Amino acid sequence: MTEIKHGEPETRNATQGEQLLHLVFGGELDDPQRVRFRDLNALDVVGIYPNYATAYTAWKAKAQATVDNAHMRYFIVHLHRLLEPPVG
Numbered sequence: 001m002t003e004i005k006h007g008e009p010e011t012r013n014a015t016q017g018e019q020l021l022h023l024v025f026g027g028e029l030d031d032p033q034r035v036r037f038r039d040l041n042a043l044d045v046v047g048i049y050p051n052y053a054t055a056y057t058a059w060k061a062k063a064q065a066t067v068d069n070a071h072m073r074y075f076i077v078h079l080h081r082l083l084e085p086p087v088g
Contacts, residue, residue, distance in 0.1 A: 021083070022055035023048050026062055026074030038071070048079065 024046040028038045037043060046062055049055035055076050066072040 019050050019080070020052065021048055021050065021079040022052055023077040023079050024055050024058045024062065024074060025077070026066070026072065028069070028071045029073055030071075032070050032073075035073070044074075046074070052076070052078075 025043055026046070027040075027043040030036045030038050044062070046058050049058060059074050059076050062074045066074070
């Protein structure tokens with residue numbers, strides 16, 4: 001899985017009716033320096049969102065709520081990139 005930089009803008013704008021789906025999830029890491037979750041059964045799937053802006057808002061709220069736990073991390077996954085890979 002590729003780590004997504006928070007605040008990363010979309011490479012294209014969603015036209016009316018187009019969905020650029022994003023998944024927000026998180027969990028406690030074994031080591032804050034690596035992305036390896038302590039317990040996969042305890043992952044927090046926050047939700048799937050229709051665009052980056054709403055996903056970022058959800059990610060930010062969860063990240064700020066868990067700021068006191070250095071092992072807790074939340075991520076945004078660009079599902080639309082996985083569902084519709086670039087042609088070329």
